Amino acid sequence: MGELDGGQSELRAMVMIRSAVVEKTAGRYMEAWNLFMEAKPLVESTDDDALKGSFHNGLATLLNCRGLSEQQEGYVDQSLIEFAAASFHFERAGNRRFLARVENNLGYLFFTVGRYDEAHKHLDRARRLFLELKDIGTMAQVDDTRARTLLADGKLKEAERFARLAVRTLEKGDECSLLVEALTTYGTIMARMGNHPRARTLLQRAIDVAETCGDLEGAGRARLSVIEELYNQTSAGELASIFHAAADLLEKTQDPSARKRLIECGSKVIEALLGAIQKYESPQPTGSWQDFSLRREIKKIESRFIEQALRDAGGSVSKASRLLGFKHHQSLISLLGARHQDLQDRRSIKRKRNRHLISAVKGRKERPVTRIPGALTILHVEDHKPVVDLVHEILSTEGIEVEACTSGAEAWEILKRHDHYDALIVDNNLPAVSGLELVLRVRSMPHRRNLPIIMLSADECEREAWRAGVDQLLRKTEVHQLPSEIVRVIAKRGRT
Numbered sequence: 001m002g003e004l005d006g007g008q009s010e011l012r013a014m015v016m017i018r019s020a021v022v023e024k025t026a027g028r029y030m031e032a033w034n035l036f037m038e039a040k041p042l043v044e045s046t047d048d049d050a051l052k053g054s055f056h057n058g059l060a061t062l063l064n065c066r067g068l069s070e071q072q073e074g075y076v077d078q079s080l081i082e083f084a085a086a087s088f089h090f091e092r093a094g095n096r097r098f099l100a101r102v103e104n105n106l107g108y109l110f111f112t113v114g115r116y117d118e119a120h121k122h123l124d125r126a127r128r129l130f131l132e133l134k135d136i137g138t139m140a141q142v143d144d145t146r147a148r149t150l151l152a153d154g155k156l157k158e159a160e161r162f163a164r165l166a167v168r169t170l171e172k173g174d175e176c177s178l179l180v181e182a183l184t185t186y187g188t189i190m191a192r193m194g195n196h197p198r199a200r201t202l203l204q205r206a207i208d209v210a211e212t213c214g215d216l217e218g219a220g221r222a223r224l225s226v227i228e229e230l231y232n233q234t235s236a237g238e239l240a241s242i243f244h245a246a247a248d249l250l251e252k253t254q255d256p257s258a259r260k261r262l263i264e265c266g267s268k269v270i271e272a273l274l275g276a277i278q279k280y281e282s283p284q285p286t287g288s289w290q291d292f293s294l295r296r297e298i299k300k301i302e303s304r305f306i307e308q309a310l311r312d313a314g315g316s317v318s319k320a321s322r323l324l325g326f327k328h329h330q331s332l333i334s335l336l337g338a339r340h341q342d343l344q345d346r347r348s349i350k351r352k353r354n355r356h357l358i359s360a361v362k363g364r365k366e367r368p369v370t371r372i373p374g375a376l377t378i379l380h381v382e383d384h385k386p387v388v389d390l391v392h393e394i395l396s397t398e399g400i401e402v403e404a405c406t407s408g409a410e411a412w413e414i415l416k417r418h419d420h421y422d423a424l425i426v427d428n429n430l431p432a433v434s435g436l437e438l439v440l441r442v443r444s445m446p447h448r449r450n451l452p453i454i455m456l457s458a459d460e461c462e463r464e465a466w467r468a469g470v471d472q473l474l475r476k477t478e479v480h481q482l483p484s485e486i487v488r489v490i491a492k493r494g495r496t
Contacts, residue, residue, distance in 0.1 A: 027254020
């Protein structure tokens with residue numbers, strides 16, 4: 001087989017580099033290293049500065065990952081050399097966007113090794129370049145890295161300012177994973193500043209956003225941050241629940257720092273559970289680590305607390321949830337439905353609750369409370385399954401029945417019939433018929449004209465949604481407000 005010509009050689013090198021990046025992202029560092037080494041002679045034989053820059057930048061990030069994974073400082077020095085080479089070639093190629101990314105990578109590298117002054121120099125340059133390129137989204141990512149650097153350096157007020165800026169910017173875009181990271185950073189800063197309620201709100205938002213957009217590892221890392229930062233403000237039972245969820249989400253992670261944090265958080269949770277259970281019985285040392293399972297031991301202790309709480313609450317899940325320190329009773333319902341099904345018989349008989357609507361106070365007189373018999377029935381129109389599942393879970397735990405369909409056209413056919421629905425929840429970005437078009441059609445139907453409608457969407461369509469006739473507009477990051485908003489809009493429609 002003859003030698004490859006210049007174009008074929010560059011194409012093959014590019015494919016190898018991209019494959020190496022994929023392997024690195026999956027945590028297969030040796031496979032990635034081998035691909036980079038195979039591509040190296042092909043890269044050295046070309047005059048394409050952009051290709052050389054991509055090679056050195058990719059190799060630098062791999063070396064940094066290996067350094068963190070294997071705790072070898074030598075990798076950091078090699079990574080700096082490769083980043084310098086990448087910067088040189090991107091500058092020669094005139095590729096300012098990739099040059100800015102290298103500067104951001106350098107800032108992050110210096111942050112991870114504790115060289116904060118050098119981190120700020122590179123982050124300054126990265127931010128300036130992204131600002132010139134009008135790349136506001138990536139500039140927000142630089143701000144998040146800056147906030148982490150300032151947090152690590154103990155400069156909390158400055159860190160809070162950059163974290164807030166990053167979150168505000170990323171909320172306007174569609175980079176969910178970056179928003180999850182920024183919210184987690186912001187929540188951690190608030191916890192360190194002593195504002196624990198705000199910290200809990202931000203970290204819960206990070207979890208909600210991550211789960212909505214399918215970023216499971218992001219949701220797991222945010223849960224670990226709750227354990228790390230709000231340990232003293234969280235009950236032992238809830239810590240155990242948070243840890244179990246994080247462990248499930250991070251079970252297959254290739255991130256060494258996440259694995260380390262998982263182990264450390266597991267130890268903290270065991271300490272909290274053992275401390276809380278001390279008054280019931282003294283823990284007996286096993287004397288051996290053979291066949292020891294952290295999850296199994298936590299589950300045993302967790303089971304004892306749940307059983308005791310249900311006994312003291314007379315089988316009431318709501319009362320038991322309060323005894324365990326849960327903010328919402330669905331946390332306990334979820335545990336009983338998953339890890340502790342053997343305790344289901346400790347519950348009192350589940351009853352369908354009559355839903356009631358609390359009207360607003362007008363002047364000094366309160367309107368009478370309107371009551372709707374039986375469970376509410378909602379039609380939810382959404383084509384993204386994780387969102388469908390999350391909405392169903394949130395509403396069903398409140399006794400609200402949810403019927404789902406995946407397109408505006410299908411919803412239109414359903415709504416043309418006379419089946420009863422108490423409210424409609426609709427996304428805008430739907431196949432066939434958009435959410436806005438569906439709302440307009442519903443408002444033109446005599447028998448649906450007063451149907452309460454909530455648009456739950458990530459689209460920037462606020463003005464159009466109100467004009468179409470929605471009763472409320474929620475972003476998908478605000479999905480946990482649905483139960484209260486459903487009650488509110490039904491009450492409002494009932495008064496008109």
